[in-house]
Amino acid sequence: MPRTAETASFKFNHTMIRIKDPKASLTFYQDILGMELLSEKKFDDFTLYFLAFNHAGHELTGDEKENSRFAREGVLELTHNHGTESDPSFQGYANGNSDPGKGFGHIAITVDDVEKACERFERLGVAFKKRPSDGKMKNIAFILDPDGYWIEVVPGILNL
């Protein structure tokens, strides 16, 4: 039940972050996290990549991918400004968690088994901000994507 009729159609469609190198980021989000590339839109100066987890129970057709990218929730948009990947003077993007620039915190993925997911991330060489065994919260972890953005790894039911 939506709060008001006027907002009944609203969905939290996507989150956009900037990336330095699409090769590194697409490998990470597709092969390590398991997201699917719904759409890739190349413009003169930048390219947009839309990714999401496929919960449909079947392979998505090209049309299904394209039509779902603004129609569903849980989409990640990666913006690549052309040239950053090979520019030695490019400083990299702020991940939002240190001053100045603090504001954005992280994105989070739900997994059925945090321990197992993290063992796999470890094997695949993913960098950790917090392993499940670090700190007080043993049932969550934070991994880092290729640009250093924090990704929280949480169980589907978490008592917090």
Add this chain to the structure above:
Amino acid sequence: MPRTAETASFKFNHTMIRIKDPKASLTFYQDILGMELLSEKKFDDFTLYFLAFNHAGHELTGDEKENSRFAREGVLELTHNHGTESDPSFQGYANGNSDPGKGFGHIAITVDDVEKACERFERLGVAFKKRPSDGKMKNIAFILDPDGYWIEVVPGILNL
């Protein structure tokens, strides 16, 4: 169909941003955007607010809210560090779109009618980064939340 069996359970659960004043932000995300507060967790120094659009077709029970906040996609987590709302020296959070601190871009909501949604935002006094009539892309808009984070407003089907 998930890309690998190991990531089959993964979902893009939430996006976390820091907010200065929960009163302003909760009014904005609940009453203007129409999200529902799933959970509020108060700690000594900070409070976490989890919000999402309710697509269930019925009012959520307390348990449904609590159990869904790490189980579904499309959740927004607002982190309030206590005291910022009344601290005159607090500079506010970077929205991620200016240097230094550039990295995070925006979140986006899908609506069935961008024009109509924006007319309502206008009536409610929401600040715009881009009205539908501004610039080249007539079918999208960007509004600003109380901290200045950009929120893109897109139609469910957008040819881009």
